[in-house]
Amino acid sequence: MVLGARDLADVFSAMAEAMASARDHLCELDGVIGDADHGVTMVLGFGAVRAALAEADLEAMSPSDVLGAAARAFLNAVGASSGPLYATAFLRAAAQAKGKASLTAAEVAALLPVMGEGIAFRGKGARGDKTMLDAWLPAGEAAAAVLAAGGSGAEALQKAAIAAEAGAAATAAMTPRLGRAARLGARAVGHVDPGAASAAILIRVLADHPAVAR
Amino acid sequence: MVLGARDLADVFSAMAEAMASARDHLCELDGVIGDADHGVTMVLGFGAVRAALAEADLEAMSPSDVLGAAARAFLNAVGASSGPLYATAFLRAAAQAKGKASLTAAEVAALLPVMGEGIAFRGKGARGDKTMLDAWLPAGEAAAAVLAAGGSGAEALQKAAIAAEAGAAATAAMTPRLGRAARLGARAVGHVDPGAASAAILIRVLADHPAVAR
Amino acid sequence: MRRSWEETVQTSKIINSGDRVIEEMLDGLLAAHPRHLRRIAPRAIVAASGPRPGKVGLVIGGGSGHEPTFVGFVGRGLADAAAVGNVFASPPPDPILACARAVSGGAGVLFLYGNYAGDVMNFDMAAEMAALEEIEVRTVVTTDDVASAPIADRDKRRGVAGNFFIFKAAGAASDRMLPLDAVERIARHANARTHTMGVATAPCSLPQTRRANFEIPEGEMEIGLGIHGEPGIAKGPLLSADAIADLILDRILEEMQPARGDRVAVLVNSLGSTPLMELYILNRRVRARLDAAGLEVHATWVGPYCTAMEMGGASITLMHLDETLQPLIDHPCDCAMFRVG
Amino acid sequence: MRRSWEETVQTSKIINSGDRVIEEMLDGLLAAHPRHLRRIAPRAIVAASGPRPGKVGLVIGGGSGHEPTFVGFVGRGLADAAAVGNVFASPPPDPILACARAVSGGAGVLFLYGNYAGDVMNFDMAAEMAALEEIEVRTVVTTDDVASAPIADRDKRRGVAGNFFIFKAAGAASDRMLPLDAVERIARHANARTHTMGVATAPCSLPQTRRANFEIPEGEMEIGLGIHGEPGIAKGPLLSADAIADLILDRILEEMQPARGDRVAVLVNSLGSTPLMELYILNRRVRARLDAAGLEVHATWVGPYCTAMEMGGASITLMHLDETLQPLIDHPCDCAMFRVG
């Protein structure tokens, strides 16, 4: 029921696979309101994380080390908007996990609000801007609520995934205020934000991963 | 039964209309084995001839003058391959018609071999090269044969039109030796030469024109 | 109705692998222009003329796919370095930092790039890292695209083909050894006086997906699009060249509010596949309109200066010249893909 | 299966009327480049630097749609004048003659243009007319396209992007005040040592019809095409950039038979819509192949130098340099769309 460095690396690897499967779908979403590259960027980023972790000496690493390595690999592979946003999220998670040899599912769930805050800090965004924050922030709140009510880590993550999915779906109705889509204004209404869609997939991968669900 | 300057101008005007109707078809043919512009070029050329003759004082002009004016207008409007070829054909016809105030249908039919020779001279071509000569040369021969056998001018022109149409159709089987299509070699086989196709249309317009058929 | 990607054909690109296009492009770039360019890191290109002590270093950069922007504008008299991102994606902080280090001549470094969320975040992170190394960095983002936000939100606008003039002015200022304050001020001033708007007639596609990133139905165009194959602000029927020039100039001149006798520099830019013939046809009308407005056209550039790979369409940029900007636009520069003087 | 035109969509062009594109393009061209170009007749463009007494006049020209070829190569150190035809159609004799008159400085005039039936007929008629006016005219036709006929029929080949190098060499020779004999000889020599081959990935369309002039099915390309949207010599599967470079270089090097240590100049040319990114990826392989063959790359140009409007595809040209040609390629020139030195 606890996650070590290797488990975290497995989660990242599963995320890389999920992004590869969703690549064209995410690009298509981005094509409607952005520049059609979001799937490519996410594949590149998580692919780089997987590659970096495959080369790393996981035995000698803490979960925090893995998150830090992921941040650097992601950032340098992609740049773009997602690079700094996810790198900041991973770095904030790494800071929170600092000093722990492994994480419980509850501790993993507690990373979600921190990651969302990191994204909001880096991108100066908020809920309702029609960005990935509309998946990350509800996910973080849902996880925190379950944990505060004494629920399990696994349950917190499941609720987070559901909240992220609902949040992503809700972006369709929003008028964008940040990122490329902001210039489209009302023309973007009716379309799901690609960054929110990919965030919901990532959180779902985490919640359903055997390492936390078992 | 005789053609004056105005009748010849009417024939050119009818040719311009025929080229306008055939424009896209000729471009399509040229698209297969050349650069897709033959219809545009012919419309431009005959349009310029029509415009020049519309401005000219036809009362003061001989058939030869009309043919000379057509040559200059055509050449300067189009350049291309067709420009020098048709300009030379019209100039040769003008030379043959020199000194006559009007032309009989037989005299008009007798221009065809001369025009074909002009085209062959200018383009250094021959029958079987898969060019407009494969319409013009058979047309000229057919007209000459009818006239030599004592047939009427109208009949000579009808036979010429039929020979031009057959000649144009026969270019499909030929391997090109001149013009842009020559570089395609065997790839051009199976496709009618656009210049031969337009030539057959022009000769048909002439043969069926009320000024010679009446 | 938008068709899904499965129903569309893949575009034809002359590449080896969608994942290697940037590295391979840079290999070919360096092979072609050894007298102009040097590569100091996988994604960092600097001018072969090198940094000069006491000169402000000018670092530009952004996503790839806009060539000759940005790498083509690195050279003596213009930018000192360009950081190179993936297609339509900001470079990460590392190559930006490598550029800053390489061009720092002790007089500070100016980061100058188009206003996109990704670029701002990555360049800002690089600026923070440079500060730790005692390199003074200032930042100016370009916001010349009048279609991308109302004038009241000028600083939310994106930077597009007008980069060309803004980079040129800042590069000339730094080549004249002006101090960092002045180069920064000039870059802001150049940006404030540069206005661009464009239309698109055909989409582009990413090398990795090779799918058209939007559809433009026959007889329509996108109005006010960016340089990443983003859809425009609006769709409309495909207008004539003159009507397109009018549409754009009406908007630009209304904002620019020039006085009769003022001078402008003109850029008629291809987004990629729109050929020179069409650009010159646009320029004909641009010139007639500027003449009618009593403006003097000081210089005109026509061609593919800021592209979105093979996207079809064009943009028109006017820089409203003054005594500061005109000599900077005329100042000589010698880049791999652009020269003046 | 070829679809008929009725079944295909019309292409989007930024024009006013298909029938006015040439005049309007030239209006916009002259408005953009007053320091470089002058128009002496509706379809005749001469260098603003004017003819020089005793200098051989160099007249180039051909159909439009290849911009920057031909008008972009008029200027000091390169061509003195260009006669402008309709799209993909030779100019008629009149503008060619007007050019010959305008650039004649008493030392004779060289007509230099690509080998197409139409151009040969029109330029020959103009040469005959010029002779009547006591202007001595020599003619050299370019035949650099190795794909268009076997080597035994070299003089049947067409002239394509290699014009760039051949015009450059002849223009430099005339700028150095060499006599007509020498300029003619150098043009022939330059042509003999220049080899080009291209592939197409997308068709183009005429402004008057706006119909794609051929179809390239998904995943295929045309090999050995010309610069008029003519179909190629063969069709084949769309290859990788490296395989395309190899296909072309194998053919060119086999003909060129260079010795190790020989020098070449390289042109990687876009036919229109193929962006710089893809050209540089091609150049990467070109360079690797030339390095492997022990050849020294003296200079490389990459970009849209000889186009077929918006056609997709690229060509590669090698000029096999020698002591005569190398200084001529390096010789300065200053044209509206091209500069050296």
Ligand SMILES: Nc1ncnc2c1ncn2[C@@H]1O[C@H](COP(=O)(O)OP(=O)(O)O)[C@@H](O)[C@H]1O
């Ligand atoms: N300032 C921001 N804060 C949070 N998310 C943002 C911000 N800007 C953009 N995004 C997210 O990034 C996504 C686009 O990412 P991507 O396509 O990879 O980058 P780019 O916009 O550089 O092409 C958007 O869908 C949005 O969710």
Ligand SMILES: Nc1ncnc2c1ncn2[C@@H]1O[C@H](COP(=O)(O)OP(=O)(O)O)[C@@H](O)[C@H]1O
């Ligand atoms: N040397 C020649 N002699 C006779 N006809 C020729 C010659 N060269 C080309 N043609 C004719 O010209 C036609 C093409 O004309 P057009 O498309 O108007 O000119 P271009 O080839 O300059 O595009 C060909 O179909 C062929 O019939």
Ligand SMILES: [Mg+2]
């Ligand atoms: Mg994107």
Ligand SMILES: [Mg+2]
């Ligand atoms: Mg043709």
Ligand SMILES: [Mg+2]
């Ligand atoms: Mg992007």
Ligand SMILES: [Mg+2]
């Ligand atoms: Mg033609």
